[in-house]
Amino acid sequence: MAKAPRSGPYICGIDAALDVVSGKWKGLILWELHAHGVRRFAELRRGMPGVSEKMLTQHLREMEEDGLVRREVYAEVPPRVEYSLTEHGITLNRALGPLGDWGAERVRREGFDSVAVAEAAHR
């Protein structure tokens, strides 16, 4: 019973979707995986300055459990693990598009700071 239940009864679709994306780094993981297709653990880590190893694995495991991310382990000498989006991860990302646009405009509107990280890679 150490694991969180996840997937409690939802009131609306927004609820069900937010449950899956909420988490400090999940949006960014989706973003990175969308931009690069396939990434290894250390690559993701480097692409997300500030994330700790613990949080990264934790979020990746939850997203795997939620069917958004695929995890492939290669039993090689230096271990290699590759992450990519599943079909559901891809559709979720598409569904997040308009929200991302809205957020970007909000940033522009309010003049908030935004961290410039490889902006060119994203659309």
Next chain:
Amino acid sequence: MAKAPRSGPYICGIDAALDVVSGKWKGLILWELHAHGVRRFAELRRGMPGVSEKMLTQHLREMEEDGLVRREVYAEVPPRVEYSLTEHGITLNRALGPLGDWGAERVRREGFDSVAVAEAAHR
């Protein structure tokens, strides 16, 4: 300086948007206000079973501060306060549409429980 900073530097638009929607009841507030146009405090409360008064006011205040919700107070004998969406609240809601659809399909797909609350009112 008691107030949370909010609007920290964002990494991408998703970040900026999620910052504004994350909160246990915010999605539902948006939903209610969209469905009814204008609602009083107690009406919202009744429409969201389980929310505490504290959380409801807290979320409403934050959303007002974020420019999503308009709050109008009528200095009447039994106090009356009406809440509605601002222009930005409306566009945010529109941007959440695809996400809501995705979430609804996830619920269907996985066979999760969903609480039936006035479903008919929501498109």
Next chain:
DNA sequence: TGGGATACTCACCTTTTGGTAAGGGGGAAT
């Protein structure tokens, strides 16, 4: 006279989330 409705605020507590630091096991590079 007493109770409920109205829209909150305040003090306190629990739960959840995120962060820090350390370790692990083996191979490759210096």
Next chain:
DNA sequence: ATTCCCCCTTACCAAAAGGTGAGTATCCCA
């Protein structure tokens, strides 16, 4: 010989989010 890299796991802590229950001032209705 030492260090680094790889992909984590575990134990422990701090901060944030959320919940509970009380109090407030006024009025209306029975």
